[in-house]
Amino acid sequence: MIAMRLITGRLFFSLFTLVLVSALIFIAIEIVPGDVASRILGRDATPALLASVRERMHLDVPPVERYFNWLGNIAFHADFGRALTSDQPVGQIIAPKVLNTLKLAAVAFLLYLPLALIPAALQALHRERPLDHGLSVINLVLLSIPDFLLGTILMILFVVNWQWFPAIAGLRDTASLGQFLWAVTLPALTLAITMAVYASRMLRDNLIEVLDAEYIRMAELKGLSRLAVLLRHALPNSLIPTLNVTALNLAYIIGGVVIVERLFTYPGFGSLMIDSLQLQDAPLVEATVLISAAIYIGANLLADIGAILLNPRLRRAS
Amino acid sequence: MSDSPQPDLVAPPSRRRAFGQFWRSAPTSFKAGTIVLLIHVLVAATGPFWAPFGAGEMRTGVPLSGVSWLHPFGVDQLGRDVFSRVVHGGHIVILLSLSGTLLGLVIGAVVGLLSGYWGGWVDELLQRLLEAMISIPFLVLALLAVITAGPQLSGSPVMVALVVAFVYAPRIARMARAAALDIVTRDYVLVARLRGESAWSIMRRELLPNASGVLLVEFALRAGYAPVLIGSLGFLGFGMKPPTPEWGLMIADNRQLIFASPITVLGPGLMLATLVVGLNLFTEGLARILGRSTRPVAR
Numbered sequence: 075m076i077a078m079r080l081i082t083g084r085l086f087f088s089l090f091t092l093v094l095v096s097a098l099i100f101i102a103i104e105i106v107p108g109d110v111a112s113r114i115l116g117r118d119a120t121p122a123l124l125a126s127v128r129e130r131m132h133l134d135v136p137p138v139e140r141y142f143n144w145l146g147n148i149a150f151h152a153d154f155g156r157a158l159t160s161d162q163p164v165g166q167i168i169a170p171k172v173l174n175t176l177k178l179a180a181v182a183f184l185l186y187l188p189l190a191l192i193p194a195a196l197q198a199l200h201r202e203r204p205l206d207h208g209l210s211v212i213n214l215v216l217l218s219i220p221d222f223l224l225g226t227i228l229m230i231l232f233v234v235n236w237q238w239f240p241a242i243a244g245l246r247d248t249a250s251l252g253q254f255l256w257a258v259t260l261p262a263l264t265l266a267i268t269m270a271v272y273a274s275r276m277l278r279d280n281l282i283e284v285l286d287a288e289y290i291r292m293a294e295l296k297g298l299s300r301l302a303v304l305l306r307h308a309l310p311n312s313l314i315p316t317l318n319v320t321a322l323n324l325a326y327i328i329g330g331v332v333i334v335e336r337l338f339t340y341p342g343f344g345s346l347m348i349d350s351l352q353l354q355d356a357p358l359v360e361a362t363v364l365i366s367a368a369i370y371i372g373a374n375l376l377a378d379i380g381a382i383l384l385n386p387r388l389r390r391a392s
Numbered sequence: 393m394s395d396s397p398q399p400d401l402v403a404p405p406s407r408r409r410a411f412g413q414f415w416r417s418a419p420t421s422f423k424a425g426t427i428v429l430l431i432h433v434l435v436a437a438t439g440p441f442w443a444p445f446g447a448g449e450m451r452t453g454v455p456l457s458g459v460s461w462l463h464p465f466g467v468d469q470l471g472r473d474v475f476s477r478v479v480h481g482g483h484i485v486i487l488l489s490l491s492g493t494l495l496g497l498v499i500g501a502v503v504g505l506l507s508g509y510w511g512g513w514v515d516e517l518l519q520r521l522l523e524a525m526i527s528i529p530f531l532v533l534a535l536l537a538v539i540t541a542g543p544q545l546s547g548s549p550v551m552v553a554l555v556v557a558f559v560y561a562p563r564i565a566r567m568a569r570a571a572a573l574d575i576v577t578r579d580y581v582l583v584a585r586l587r588g589e590s591a592w593s594i595m596r597r598e599l600l601p602n603a604s605g606v607l608l609v610e611f612a613l614r615a616g617y618a619p620v621l622i623g624s625l626g627f628l629g630f631g632m633k634p635p636t637p638e639w640g641l642m643i644a645d646n647r648q649l650i651f652a653s654p655i656t657v658l659g660p661g662l663m664l665a666t667l668v669v670g671l672n673l674f675t676e677g678l679a680r681i682l683g684r685s686t687r688p689v690a691r
Binding site for chain 1: 520521523524525527528529530531532535536537538539540542543544616620623624627628629630640643644647650651654657658661664665668669671672673
């Protein structure tokens with residue numbers, strides 16, 4: 075089976091890239107100036123104390139060995155080590171934050187779908203007419219607004235002006251669904267808009283290309299309504315090229331959450347990453363960066379697999 | 393015989409007329425983008441001479457007093473005139489974006505073209521390495537680079553430009569390699585190789601000129617996102633340091649006080665957004681002139 079072979083190939087390739095990324099991250103953190111032990115203990119540390127901390131953290135072991143220990147612990151025990159600042163296991167710190175970010179991303183994704191599909195469909199149906207041009211301009215403007223600025227503008231509109239939403243999207247464990255949605259809407263909307271403008275642009279071009287195809291003419295001649303043609307025939311066929319953009323968007327979310335969570339002080343993975351970078355908490359930095367790369371690689375892998383499975387030529391070749 | 397002049401007797405069109413023709417036939421997006429960019433460059437270049445106040449000048453008015461004729465973008469919490477600061481910051485944002493992107497383009501083009509020319513295991517190795525670097529999300533890679541550079545360099549413009557170059561280079565290299573793979577199959581490359589030219593010379597004289605269209609669009613595309621990247625770094629506290637009037641940093645600083653004075657955020661935001669709109673329009677038009685399609689830059 076060609077498809078199966080291609081998929082396993084992609085799988086190995088992704089795994090290899092991930093290992094290479096882990097090495098890059100480890101090297102980068104090694105290069106960071108300053109000794110970790112003296113950073114923890116401060117300026118007045120005695121040499122004996124420094125030595126004991128180094129030993130406890132295995133800093134006396136050569137870097138190559140330390141790298142393989144670190145990687146082995148992650149791969150076989152899902153153990154990312156202990157954070158320097160709080161001395162808690164990194165996994166325990168990360169897990170709840172990842173959960174928060176997943177919730178945020180889920181809401182963002184739900185908002186993203188209509189925001190990407192509806193303008194693209196309208197533009198494709200009204201191609202080269204005022205509505206298409208108007209939406210293109212709006213798209214270009216939104217494309218050019220950085221996410222931190224877009225979030226701030228939404229904040230000025232919905233928080234300062236109309237006071238619909240809170241400025242700080244802090245989450246409490248006891249929050250009800252309503253409270254959660256109230257807190258999460260603005261950050262999710264910011265993410266959704268930044269993702270949608272890319273996808274919508276791509277989808278419009280794909281839709282127009284598909285709408286020119288013979289089978290669309292056929293469907294029109296059968297007497298189907300424009301909407302039915304669009305939904306039943308054009309949209310499914312233009313989704314495959316958009317798959318890559320969606321994977322890219324999934325990857326973008328990781329960079330996006332860093333900005334958006336900081337902007338709305340949302341206690342998620344992105345905030346954690348910024349905090350750990352600011353505190354130079356090496357194990358936490360390594361873990362968060364590695365996870366973000368893993369998500370990127372995973373998203374691309376899924377897009378590739380999706381493209382392989384959706385490609386009828388490869389399916390039939392089995 | 394018609395009375396039209398012989399082709400070889402026609403004087404070559406003057407440079408001005410050639411430009412006029414080019415300009416008239418250029419796509420609207422190219423014209424609009426060029427005009428926006430010219431205004432931005434003009435403001436950035438001359439701004440420091442006519443800005444009503446200094447970039448760090450305090451007590452120019454009542455802090456957070458809102459919009460007035462004297463302070464079109466308001467006054468920040470330290471009593472600095474935001475409009476003057478924005479104008480003073482223009483050349484910082486533009487120079488950092490251009491120098492960072494240019495450095496990334498040079499490194500990326502050299503690595504990518506040579507990698508594509510050499511092929512074999514060197515190419516394979518380089519591609520895996522670039523793939524790994526690209527797998528770390530854009531902003532995350534930039535942040536990682538900033539802390540790796542260490543506290544001595546933090547906040548220096550050189551570091552910010554280097555980070556932009558470092559983040560862009562692998563992505564540009566991948567584009568350049570794809571272009572090179574196509575070009576190396578041409579006969580003129582084979583001829584150059586048979587002449588005994590070195591890889592470097594073939595890269596410079598055969599590959600580079602033929603990949604220039606791809607690279608030009610790639611440069612414009614990346615330059616369009618550079619102000620956003622620099623702004624994001626400043627916003628997160630990993631880029632330029634206060635009191636530099638970098639726009640992203642100003643947005644971050646003034647954001648704390650949007651309840652009292654939203655305009656102090658919107659001023660720098662307007663400048664940043666229009667600069668990026670200009671760059672995006674310019675790139676789209678440029679790509680259309682060169683007969684290439686743009687795709688949104690992968691963030």
